[in-house]
Amino acid sequence: MLLSEGKIGNMRLKNRFVMLPTVTNLSNDGFVSEKEINYYDRRSKDVGLVIVEACYVNKFGKFFKNQLGIDGDDKIEGLKRLADVIKKNGAKVAVQLAMHNPKYKPSDFTVEDIKGFAKDFVDAAKRAKKAGFDAVELHFAHGWFVNQFLSPNVNTRDDEYGGDFDGRARFALEILENVKREVRDLTVICRINGSDYTDGGFDINESIKLSRLLEEHGADAINVSSGVGSTSEYHISPMGIDDRPLIAHVKKIKDSVSIPVIAADKLGVAADWESIVRQGYADFIGIARGLIGDPDCVGKYIEGKADEIKYCIHCNQACIAYIQKGLPVSCMMNPTVGREKEFDAAAKEKLNVAVIGGGPAGMSAAIYLAKKGHNVELFEKSDSLGGQLKVAKVPPHKSEIGEVIHYLEADLKKYGVKVNLNHEVTCDELKNMNYDKVIIATGSIPKKLNMKMGIVPLRAIDVLDGKIPNGSNVAVIGGGLTGLETAEYLATMGKTVTVLEELDEVGKDIYAMNKKLLIERLKNLGVRIVTNAKVDVINNVKIVYNNGNEVEADDVVIAIGNIPDEKFKKCVSDNIIFIGDCKEIATAVEAIRDGAELSLII
Incomplete structure (x- = not known):
């Protein structure tokens, strides 16, 4: 099934694999760079469709430091070079049109402003067609600009662009309608949330309604994601989230429309990809981080070498985390990302x-x-x-x-x-x-803890290597990543765990999404976390910190970092x-x- 021809709008795709859009921060002030061309050249040889990363349709909607732009005619030449490289490799090519400015909410704009933003999307679509793209994807997901209008807990407008579902959906539908009317013969994909995963936010029931309206208004395919900024673990799911977290939403949407549906986010291994399409959950398999880590993952599948695929480990440490810091995209498994030519010598x-x-x-x-x-x-x-x-x-x-x-x-x-x-x-x-x-x-x-101790503490590295404390009450000194993960490990064994951290916050260097999930799990396990805790003395049964505060502990684990x-x-x-x-x-x-x-x- 995955290797059979697919069709989206007027595009015939050689297979059912789609390279999903991921911001790379490889552009030169919004213009296509050589690094960007090399990045896509390396990844576009095997997939049926490449959706180029989120391109801002106006300067107001630029969010990332070195994000690619499609906001002016001066960008067309570079975008054409990029599209030509991808098409030369045998893939069809789309570009994602986007706006994101979290400093503002829908209620901050006049109707005239909103009409102007819709026109910016249309103008960007016209540039995409001039640059030779086969399709555009309209970004209506992830808490970005249009998604904010769709979300009942964000959009508080009381005019035609707010209120009930039809009002909140109006902006998205106007963008789609105008693009379809003014840029004919251009295939249009809409990326939407299956759910915002927020209290009172856009949910699967509204997503199904929106999907049907998008089809009625001319959308050629639906690309299903989920989550907003505060719940981004549902569109760039890390290790702490099970595989295929969105697949139930994808299936409900697919069952509600007749146009093709693209599945996304942590879709598992090759056998899972096959079953998703074969069992009718989706028409296309979307891969983002997987192609960052292993640009040949689809090629290996095609060649019958799925056992050689280097699957993404979903650490998010060098892709999403780097992008959000304004750095170029990278990968733990593949440090050549965005530097492909450098490593060819x-x-x-x-x-x-x-x-x-x-x-x-x-x-x-x-x-x-x-x-x-x-x-x-x-x-x-x-x-x-x-x-x-x-x-x-x-x-x-x-x-x-x-x-x-x-x-x-x-x-x-x-x-x-x-x-x-x-x-x-x-x-x-x-x-x-x-x-x-x-x-x-x-x-x-x-590192060693230099202080008076009446017991010999364990090291976190030894605990994780199998040397489990005998006692039921365990104190972990150090609230960095290793300390917190060791605490979770011990708590899952039934230990009563207290974490003592000298700083005013635990996990300061942990990527925010991963930290959020880890802290939630620790809370659910009953792990006690004490910050601003400077340990004074460790004796046989207790730890004294901050000149008199005490924690009883049968065993002590040290996790205060490492030295060369x-x-x-x-x-x-x-x-x-x-x-x-x-x-x-x-x-x-x-x-x-x-x-x-x-x-x-x-």
């Missing part, structure tokens, strides 16, 4: 390279150096690869992290890296190694390079990128 001189340490940075360095053409040998002191990823996958809702290890191991084998396990390299051995370059990637070690492992610092020589946590503490995303970027200079 082959080694001019093949070197013999040793990599010491089999964590994420070391594995990544070995892979990308070998891919470039160097002879690489990796040494790991333990009996398995993965470093701290091995414990990062242990807490509840984190098992997908383990897939990163499997993908890295597969690439080590693919590119011919010789791996030596149970081999702890010493400084003396290092001095006698006959390698052109030696890469030190030994990672980090947990510096055991090789004394071995410095001209051919040694330090990468990853042993150079500077960072995330797995940055460790893997650090390893990959080494190949750009060696």
